[in-house]
Structures are given as structure tokens and as C-alpha cells.
Amino acid sequence: MTMMPLVRTRASMAYLVLIALTVVTWSFGAHDILGHGHVTASLIILAIAVFKVRIVGLYFMELRDAPSWLRMLFEGYCVAELVVLTVMYLFG
Amino acid sequence: MVTRNAAAHPVLGSGESISARVRHVPGEPGLWIFLFGDLFIFSVLFTAYLNERGNNADEFAAAQGHLERTTGIINTFVLLTSSILVVFATRAVRDERWRHHSSGLFVAGAAVGACFVAIKGVEYHGMISAGLTPSVGNFYMWYFVLTGIHLAHVILGLLVLMCLSRLARNAASSATRIAIVEGGACFWHVVDLLWILIFSLIFLVR
Numbered sequence: 001m002t003m004m005p006l007v008r009t010r011a012s013m014a015y016l017v018l019i020a021l022t023v024v025t026w027s028f029g030a031h032d033i034l035g036h037g038h039v040t041a042s043l044i045i046l047a048i049a050v051f052k053v054r055i056v057g058l059y060f061m062e063l064r065d066a067p068s069w070l071r072m073l074f075e076g077y078c079v080a081e082l083v084v085l086t087v088m089y090l091f092g
Numbered sequence: 093m094v095t096r097n098a099a100a101h102p103v104l105g106s107g108e109s110i111s112a113r114v115r116h117v118p119g120e121p122g123l124w125i126f127l128f129g130d131l132f133i134f135s136v137l138f139t140a141y142l143n144e145r146g147n148n149a150d151e152f153a154a155a156q157g158h159l160e161r162t163t164g165i166i167n168t169f170v171l172l173t174s175s176i177l178v179v180f181a182t183r184a185v186r187d188e189r190w191r192h193h194s195s196g197l198f199v200a201g202a203a204v205g206a207c208f209v210a211i212k213g214v215e216y217h218g219m220i221s222a223g224l225t226p227s228v229g230n231f232y233m234w235y236f237v238l239t240g241i242h243l244a245h246v247i248l249g250l251l252v253l254m255c256l257s258r259l260a261r262n263a264a265s266s267a268t269r270i271a272i273v274e275g276g277a278c279f280w281h282v283v284d285l286l287w288i289l290i291f292s293l294i295f296l297v298r
Contacts, residue, residue: 029296
């Protein structure tokens with residue numbers, strides 16, 4: 001029996017998005033693509049990193065389908081992580 | 093998808109309609125205290141790292157230039173690929189049609205994950221050979237602390253995946269067994285998730 005139905009899932013799409021975003025963040029880290037200096041690039045890298053974390057949580061860890069209290073806890077973690085990392089990067 | 097007994101679940105792999113989904117906590121609820129605790133501890137470490145970086149910006153920027161970003165991005169691909177294999181393995185264990193693939197998928201996930209350890213070993217060897225040790229400066233101290241603690245998580249996660257592969261060999265499946273598999277898989281995904289942040293902070297953010 002083909003395994004296609006097993007791998008045809010939103011998590012597979014999430015995997016492809018994560019790979020693409022990894023390449024994007026690497027590009028931002030390796031080159032000053034925007035021409036605005038390292039600060040802008042670094043803030044974008046942090047935002048994409050937290051977005052990737054959220055994708056892993058929702059689609060790999062299946063928190064998308066978890067009870068709302070658990071999903072909200074994770075969403076709260078992502079928001080707090082983004083705020084703390086951004087503030088510490090800018091003012092730490 | 094998230095039914096505990098997907099044998100009675102007609103939609104596995106055919107889209108994930110809301111009506112067919114049963115909301116549940118992946119793994120055992122108590123596990124999430126440990127997982128969020130782990131995430132919190134790493135968040136404290138990240139905060140301390142950025143604070144130290146702010147106090148020694150020039151030193152950190154110069155030292156960061158000696159890191160090999162290519163190994164960092166390869167290791168990111170490695171962990172993401174391992175994670176998706178573990179996702180497939182977890183889906184397989186829920187459905188008797190695919191359960192016989194589950195153990196092999198966990199082994200494949202662990203094998204790919206083991207590449208992370210090998211690549212990190214090569215990276216450490218190269219840095220230490222070049223004299224870039226924790227005693228050289230604050231950046232390298234933080235580099236080895238953050239990546240070292242994470243590496244310990246990877247090794248523990250690989251052991252968990254091997255245990256799950258043994259567990260998945262059993263043809264029968266129970267709610268408890270599925271919960272254990274889900275919990276172990278979630279730990280491995282946390283390992284992946286933490287590396288995404290470490291890679292960005294240590295290798296990319298300048």
C-alpha cells in the first residue's frame with residue numbers, strides 16, 4: 001500500500017515552509033540584503049525564527065488541534081519569546 | 093491529526109476536517125509542565141546571552157565571524173527532516189493500516205537526527221583545534237554552553253526515539269501507548285524548536 005496518504009498532511013506543507021524560511025533567514029544572516037544594516041536584518045531573523053517555532057508547535061506537535069488552554073499557552077510563549085528577544089536585542 | 097485511536101478514524105491522510113478532529117492534549121498532560129519548563133529555562137539563557145552580547149557587542153561580532161554558518165544551516169535541515177519523519181511515525185502508530193511502518197520511521201528519524209551529533213562533533217573539533225575554546229572569550233563560552241546543553245537534549249531525544257521505535261513494533265495499540273509515543277515525539281520537536289532559536293541567535297543575529 002502506498003504511503004502517500006500518510007505523508008499527505010499539513011505537517012508536510014509546514015516542513016516545506018520551514019525549509020524555505022531557513023534559507024531566507026540564512027540569506028538575511030549572511031548578506032545585508034535589505035541594505036539597512038544588521039539591525040533590521042537581525043530583527044527580521046528573530047521574527048522569522050519565532051514564526052518557525054510557532055509552525056513547529058502547531059503542526060509538528062499538533063497544538064493546532066490541542067485544547068484551547070494548551071494552544072493559548074503555546075501562542076503566549078511565542079509572543080513572549082518574540083517580545084523578550086526583540087527587547088533584549090535592541091536594549092540588552 | 094489527533095485522534096487517539098485512528099483505526100476508527102476515516103480521514104487520516106485525506107485532509108483534516110475540523111469535524112473529524114478530536115481535540116486532545118498530545119502525550120500525557122503532565123509532560124507539558126516539563127516541556128514548558130525546558131522552554132522557559134532556555135528563554136532565560138537566551139535573555140542572558142543577549143544581555144551579555146549587548147555589553148560586549150564588538151567582541152561578540154568579531155567572534156561570531158569565526159563560526160561556520162554552513163554547518164549551522166545543514167544541522168537545521170537535519171533536525172527539520174528528522175522531525176517530519178517523527179511526525180509520520182506518530183501518525184502511522186495511530187492507524188493500523190500504517191502501524192507496521194511506524195517503527196522504521198522512528199529509526200529513520202533517529203538516524204537523520206544522529207547526523208546532527210556527528211556534524212556538531214566535527215564543528216566542535218574544528219573550533220577547539222583552532223583554539224576557539226570557552227576560555228577564549230564570552231562569546232565562545234556562550235556558544236559552547238547553549239549548543240552543549242542543546243546537544244545533550246539531542247542525545248536524550250535520540251534515545252527516546254529508539255525507545256519509541258521499540259514501542260511501535262508492537263502490533264497492538266492502546267491509548268496509553270499512543271500517548272507515550274506522542275509525548276516522546278513532542279520532546280523531539282522541542283529539541284528541533286530550540287535549535288531554530290539557537291541557530292538564529294548564535295549564528296545569524298549580529
